[in-house]
Amino acid sequence: MNLSREEEKLLESDNPTIAKCMEILVALGEIFGAEKLIPIKSAHISGISYKNIGEEGLEWLKNLKAKVRVRTTLNPAGMDLERWKEMGLDDHFVKKQIEVIKALESIGAELTLTCTPYYIHKPSLGDHLAWAESSAVVYANSVIGARTNRESGISALASAIIGKTPYYGLHVKENRAPTILVKVKGDLNPSIVGYKIGSEIDGIPIFDFERRLSYDELKQLGASLASTGNIAMFHVVDQTPEWREFEVPNEKMEIDRVEIEDNCEPDLIALGCPHLSEDEITEIARIIERYGKPKKPVWLFTSRHVYNKLRHAIEKLENRGIKVFRDTCMVVSPATERFECVMVNSGKALTYLPKLRRVKAIFGSTHECLRRAFDES
Secondary structure, three states, X not given: OOOOHHHHHHHOOOOHHHHHHHXXXXXXXXXXXXXXXXXXXXXXXXXXXXXHHHHHHHHHHHOOOOOOOOEEEEOOEOOOOOOHHHHOOOHHHHHHHHHHHHHHHHOOOEOOOOOOHHHOOOOOOOOEEEEOOHHHHHHHHHHHOOEOXXXXXXXXXXXXXXXXXXXXXXXXXXXXXXXXXEEEXXXXXXXXXXXXXXXXXXXXXXXXXXXXXXXHHHHHHHHHHHHHOOOOOOEEOOOOOOHHHOOOOOOEEEEOOOOOOOOOOOOEEEEEEEEEOHHHHHHHHHHHHHOOOOOOOEEEEEOHHHHHHOHHHHHHHHHOOOEEEEOEOOOOXXXXXXXXXXXXXXXXXXXXXXXXXXXXXXXXOHHHHHHHHOOOO
């Protein structure tokens, strides 16, 4: 990989953090055949929950001796920073989680603590990024038209400190072409379509739906694709910004039904994976107007940014017995581990709850989840 004189100096820096970050990026570039490093507009770091990174990850973060060079946002932590007691978390976990956050704050990262950083700082079409977190990556590439590979938390952090990323993969336009056309018959839930298709294909799908999807549905489609497969980008006919720039692939498939087992009775309804948008929270508030108080616990997850915009609506939700948490989510927090079965409206949560939190999960639309919470047929 060709390095500029300035980049070579960074590789030989007396600052061990900078030298190590350059080593990571150079090694990554050589593995994937990158010709050079390119500047990035922002970085998004995953691996923020102490439950996921443990003591070894925390110690590595505490030993960093550099500042980020670009805007750097953070994925959800393992708890709501203010309401962790309501989540039933122990003092040891809370102490360690705060240490993780302070270590990242000390290098200049913004404490966004969300998997939807594009609601706070939206990239522009064509921007080069270094984002970790599978659902954020696929949204940035597909719905916004920015360019990022599916980084790890470590490589995203290295790029944040150096301000660059290797030029390969989805940073290169020709690598963003669709490889299979997926025709979706009927009005299937986009999240469950992504859950199904992600495990069945490789490459980049272009979807042809029979109706226009909302931005929240595009978000859920991509999050599910990325959770069941190694998919970092998709196109949708007549919707996503780059779909016209490539030829329609010869390989085709159709999907007209998806069956998901409902094999447990939920003791928690959890919505917000990825974090809920303003529109989603508003819609939830509208749906529950006809109900009383939930008969099962309902947890909603969103960013502090969205929460602060909708304080009045959220107060009404909480007055009805619904908990709205910030800074965290059902997948990265150990708080969900005390439940037996969680009902979700997200293919991403359906995938990761059993894997990461060792709890059963069942799927339903937002309406179905809320009806179950209020014990309505």
